[in-house]
Amino acid sequence: MSTKTDTLVSIIGNLPEYRKKLKDLKDIIISNLVMVGEIPAPTFSEEKRVEFMLERFGELELQNSSTDEAGNAVGILPGKVGNNNIIVVAHLDTIYSEQVDHTITVQPDHIIGAGVGDNSLGLAVILTLPLMLNHLGIELDSNLVLLGASRSLGRGDLEGLRFFLSNTELPIVSGVSIEGIQLGRISYSSIGMIRGEISCIVPEEYDWTRFGAVGAIITMNEVINRILEIPIPKRPRTTIVFSSITGGTTTFAKIPKSAVLRFEIRSESGEMVHEVLQRIEDIGADVSYRSGAEVSIDIFSQRQPGGIDFSHPLTRSVREIMRALNIKPRISPSTSELAAFIDQKIPAVTLGITTGERRDDGKEVIEVEPIFTGLAQIIGLILSIDRGIGIEHRSMA
Amino acid sequence: MNIDQWLKENTFHHSKFEDVAELVRLKEKQGLTISLCIPTLNEEKTIGKEIVIFKSELMIKNRLVDEIAVIDSGSTDSTREVAASFGADVYLAKEILPELGERRGKGENLWKAIYQLKGDVIVYIDADIKNIHPRFVYGLVGPLLNSSEIRYVKAFYERPLATSHGIRPSGGGRVTEILVRPLFSLFFPELTALIQPLSGEYAARREVLERIPFPIGYGVETSHLIDIYQMFGMGALAQTDLDQRVHRNQSTRDLGKMAFGIMQTFFSKAETLGVIKGIPKLNHVLRQFETDDNIFQSVEYEIMEEERPPMIEIEAYRRKRKYED
Numbered sequence: 037m038s039t040k041t042d043t044l045v046s047i048i049g050n051l052p053e054y055r056k057k058l059k060d061l062k063d064i065i066i067s068n069l070v071m072v073g074e075i076p077a078p079t080f081s082e083e084k085r086v087e088f089m090l091e092r093f094g095e096l097e098l099q100n101s102s103t104d105e106a107g108n109a110v111g112i113l114p115g116k117v118g119n120n121n122i123i124v125v126a127h128l129d130t131i132y133s134e135q136v137d138h139t140i141t142v143q144p145d146h147i148i149g150a151g152v153g154d155n156s157l158g159l160a161v162i163l164t165l166p167l168m169l170n171h172l173g174i175e176l177d178s179n180l181v182l183l184g185a186s187r188s189l190g191r192g193d194l195e196g197l198r199f200f201l202s203n204t205e206l207p208i209v210s211g212v213s214i215e216g217i218q219l220g221r222i223s224y225s226s227i228g229m230i231r232g233e234i235s236c237i238v239p240e241e242y243d244w245t246r247f248g249a250v251g252a253i254i255t256m257n258e259v260i261n262r263i264l265e266i267p268i269p270k271r272p273r274t275t276i277v278f279s280s281i282t283g284g285t286t287t288f289a290k291i292p293k294s295a296v297l298r299f300e301i302r303s304e305s306g307e308m309v310h311e312v313l314q315r316i317e318d319i320g321a322d323v324s325y326r327s328g329a330e331v332s333i334d335i336f337s338q339r340q341p342g343g344i345d346f347s348h349p350l351t352r353s354v355r356e357i358m359r360a361l362n363i364k365p366r367i368s369p370s371t372s373e374l375a376a377f378i379d380q381k382i383p384a385v386t387l388g389i390t391t392g393e394r395r396d397d398g399k400e401v402i403e404v405e406p407i408f409t410g411l412a413q414i415i416g417l418i419l420s421i422d423r424g425i426g427i428e429h430r431s432m433a
Numbered sequence: 434m435n436i437d438q439w440l441k442e443n444t445f446h447h448s449k450f451e452d453v454a455e456l457v458r459l460k461e462k463q464g465l466t467i468s469l470c471i472p473t474l475n476e477e478k479t480i481g482k483e484i485v486i487f488k489s490e491l492m493i494k495n496r497l498v499d500e501i502a503v504i505d506s507g508s509t510d511s512t513r514e515v516a517a518s519f520g521a522d523v524y525l526a527k528e529i530l531p532e533l534g535e536r537r538g539k540g541e542n543l544w545k546a547i548y549q550l551k552g553d554v555i556v557y558i559d560a561d562i563k564n565i566h567p568r569f570v571y572g573l574v575g576p577l578l579n580s581s582e583i584r585y586v587k588a589f590y591e592r593p594l595a596t597s598h599g600i601r602p603s604g605g606g607r608v609t610e611i612l613v614r615p616l617f618s619l620f621f622p623e624l625t626a627l628i629q630p631l632s633g634e635y636a637a638r639r640e641v642l643e644r645i646p647f648p649i650g651y652g653v654e655t656s657h658l659i660d661i662y663q664m665f666g667m668g669a670l671a672q673t674d675l676d677q678r679v680h681r682n683q684s685t686r687d688l689g690k691m692a693f694g695i696m697q698t699f700f701s702k703a704e705t706l707g708v709i710k711g712i713p714k715l716n717h718v719l720r721q722f723e724t725d726d727n728i729f730q731s732v733e734y735e736i737m738e739e740e741r742p743p744m745i746e747i748e749a750y751r752r753k754r755k756y757e758d
Binding site for chain 2: 063064066067068070071074095139140141142143144
């Protein structure tokens, strides 16, 4: 069956029907989600997931299904013409260690488990996309590059996607980054970001008799107080986030010898990110000098601000598609896969598939019914890029 | 057949059968149909995932399984609703062959499945498996499709959570190692080759299942093995390693009840077969103990291992299958 999909209007007109038909693939989508999601994949240990993805790509008879030096899982669905390539990417890794129970519970209206939203559902979409297109009778002109990206989170710092984009010889016209949650999310620009850890270690030869010798936690507290005194401008918008702190022992009587603070600096301006970092480094050196403890700063993740405009054809297409599917758009800058596309000046957006949340017990819950709206949105966007509607033929800002 | 030879020839790993398309080809060539039966009692948390995985992987993507049925003992949670919402055929055990009355027990569901389900091969999978995977079915069906001599394939789970290289102990759970394997060693030594004789996952040909009686309670697995061994010999049995099975653990007291039921079945079977003679009438009350402020008192459980006859002896079944007298 061929579908008339030459204009955004005709693509949008088909979306409600696509949403309905995609429900036929519910079992396969959930099955893919469960099977990939129950394989633990902490950052730098994604090999088993890659193996599974490649097995599935093989069953789908994708071209060039393989892994690469960075440990990505790649498969290509060839287009009719094949001059252009659209990348659809979801990160393979999760924040959960192998010791965490990865069992997923499937209920009629929701799915619960470690990483089901971030990002097993995204991977399930990648694994099911060729079947979805086939089921909807859609043949693309462009090649569809399906990518499970390795080493994305934390210290991985988008290594897998960066490696692929730096080394592929395929001309990439656009990227679509998929996150399981939240449906309605549109990210098309990245903010500047630096992420790192401040470690405070009290050395063995520390003089405990000196005044104010109170251990690593108090010293870290001093570091935090000093960081909070850094003047943060309203424009460009800038924030410092303290995401976790660890230190000390479980024993009351012991003076703690180490403490670690994880932090992130975000700003619309790359210069401001570096200026704040410089201030934090100065604080670290000063507190270290005054306290005698070793205060060190380790930076493991950086993003440059950039991306496409609100008026770019790609974002315009997304907004039209969301409107047609009654999805309430939530525009937010991203620090995820988008940054790797931005570095390569490839127009890209990040979209969510369904609604859900991370619970207090660390597990995630996602809703089943909105998934089909999220999928119709992805199909609509891929079609609009494929038909040249979501593409602007000029370099990015 | 000696035990070592049987272990070598009739023990498999599921990975040998992971080419499901090849299994489908064998199935179609042999003109067989395969039914999957999941007996349930209050399994709302795990049943949805089992059905969606089996249906997607083994019915939609590959036509290995022709039917997925849940036979429920009367769950008070939403097991039946969840199962139906994912497209399984859902039956209440008491509504199958109602003229034969209602018995409570997993064996009752397994027995009634023979009447209700259509397949030439029936695969039984417990509903409480957390790490469900298509291997639980194709690993059990594989040996049947590859050998006409094999009639009944039992699962075992060998992959330990942590291991070092070299020799290490292997076997089943507490009831297997403390009760069933010693009993088999005493009276049916060849059956000790079954690594986990009590596992709840197995696949069998209809012509076998319809000819053996079904204890309705804890003794059903033990009874099957003894009957099939007696009727067809060790060559009809096989076992497949399905790696790891994650499920809820049972308390020692619950295992005591299980052991009590299994022993009833075992002695009754051993007497019928003439393996043990002159067994007195068995007591059906198990006593366990509890204490409250150092006052001990017994708690009595009546555990009666009733047995359903071979399905082929049931008139309604013979009519349904169009068997001639």
